[in-house]
Amino acid sequence: MNTMIHPQNPVDHDVIIAALRDAMQRRAGDSWSDLDIESMAVLAEGRGDELPPAERALLLKRIASDPDLGQLLKELRADIGGSLASPAIFVPRAAIRLAWVACLIALVTVGVIRMGDSPATSTVEVLDSGSGKASYLDELHDDNGSTLSTLVGDPIFISLLVGTVLLGAGAFWPRRSSPS
Amino acid sequence: MVADQVQALWESAQATWPEVNWPLEAYRLHLEDQSPTHPHDLYVAGAAGHRIQPAWSAIDEAYRVMVIRRLERSARADMEAEDLWSEAVARMMRDDPESGTNDQGEPVMHIARYRGLTKLPWHFLAAARTIAIDRHRKRERGPRQVSAEAAVEIEGSRQQDDPALQSSARELADVLSNAVVQAFENLEARHQFLLAAIYRDGLGKADAGEVVGLSPWQTSRELRKAEEQLRLQVQHLVPGEWSSETRAAWDHGWRLCWNQLAPSDPDKGTFSEGAA
Numbered sequence: 001m002n003t004m005i006h007p008q009n010p011v012d013h014d015v016i017i018a019a020l021r022d023a024m025q026r027r028a029g030d031s032w033s034d035l036d037i038e039s040m041a042v043l044a045e046g047r048g049d050e051l052p053p054a055e056r057a058l059l060l061k062r063i064a065s066d067p068d069l070g071q072l073l074k075e076l077r078a079d080i081g082g083s084l085a086s087p088a089i090f091v092p093r094a095a096i097r098l099a100w101v102a103c104l105i106a107l108v109t110v111g112v113i114r115m116g117d118s119p120a121t122s123t124v125e126v127l128d129s130g131s132g133k134a135s136y137l138d139e140l141h142d143d144n145g146s147t148l149s150t151l152v153g154d155p156i157f158i159s160l161l162v163g164t165v166l167l168g169a170g171a172f173w174p175r176r177s178s179p180s
Numbered sequence: 181m182v183a184d185q186v187q188a189l190w191e192s193a194q195a196t197w198p199e200v201n202w203p204l205e206a207y208r209l210h211l212e213d214q215s216p217t218h219p220h221d222l223y224v225a226g227a228a229g230h231r232i233q234p235a236w237s238a239i240d241e242a243y244r245v246m247v248i249r250r251l252e253r254s255a256r257a258d259m260e261a262e263d264l265w266s267e268a269v270a271r272m273m274r275d276d277p278e279s280g281t282n283d284q285g286e287p288v289m290h291i292a293r294y295r296g297l298t299k300l301p302w303h304f305l306a307a308a309r310t311i312a313i314d315r316h317r318k319r320e321r322g323p324r325q326v327s328a329e330a331a332v333e334i335e336g337s338r339q340q341d342d343p344a345l346q347s348s349a350r351e352l353a354d355v356l357s358n359a360v361v362q363a364f365e366n367l368e369a370r371h372q373f374l375l376a377a378i379y380r381d382g383l384g385k386a387d388a389g390e391v392v393g394l395s396p397w398q399t400s401r402e403l404r405k406a407e408e409q410l411r412l413q414v415q416h417l418v419p420g421e422w423s424s425e426t427r428a429a430w431d432h433g434w435r436l437c438w439n440q441l442a443p444s445d446p447d448k449g450t451f452s453e454g455a456a
Contacts, residue, residue: 050217072313079250
């Protein structure tokens, strides 16, 4: 190597760009006659780990050295990836989350109301010793079983519960990976 | 594979393709010891490869429209989707003597190489796309004279410099480009792929990562590693302590280089982001 060429000396970035471009473009364009298109399709499906490791490594290196193969992989991913994905739901996730919050609030509200209406609750008249006047106290029979059965038997509550669960799943289920 | 399993697969495949009558023994031989992901497709492709005409008809009927629709989504102006399908079929029908002969002593067709790893329509789709891109690149791109182009660029940017400096810059560019090629080749396969797929081809990080089995955050980590490895290798191949200016020039040149290499045709995808 020429000793005059020494990176200690400041190098203009144009020189580096030219070198990088030269290096990367020099690698382009092998013959595709021996290309295994099935392996390309498997790779495009994101199932490259099912290929023999040596074959996979060779194919990855080959794609890296040929921009047209990179383009082929990209187009195949668009073709195959689109068809593999579950049917697209174009409702923004924020809207689903908003609906989930509304459903959750409604669920809690209905639950509280139904529990308040529970027949297990009764009101008794008592004498206030301080004022000497009559007042009313809720006499709560803490009968969880009957409260629960009241809620379970309530179609509105159950509908809201199901809706909350479904919307929650839709709102917070991890997404498929997408291009950054 | 156990004989019972092969028989079960064969019966199931026959039920899927009732018009295709391919003997169990032939299917067993074709399977060898493989456990294909798509045994039904392997059955019809194997039968087609052994020149059983109903298998070709069945493939055409089952998959032609599906493949053509997908090809039409991003059909190139110079290639009709229907033509691409026909050419893909023709390619699959080529004689492939290396794969042996059928009962009549005729050479098996190329489709017999299908291993059942992917769905058969995707196999045809990949063949059609390959034909389209291969033809396009051969027509559009002549042999490149990159070194000459690079030299012209350098000279253009340094017209005011004296000849000695020009010559030195050209020499340094050659040394660097050789070092980059060598450094790139020394990277592990998935690092090479990530750099090229993301920065050169404009594939999304998550997409590129999925191809090599990485999660998005792992992809970012590996991408950073790949960039660093490449730079270190180049430093190693061009010995001597790099000055801070050279290091800064590398980072700047790295970004601009990938921007210039990114596909210029908007239909062919765009560059995702800067590299450094």
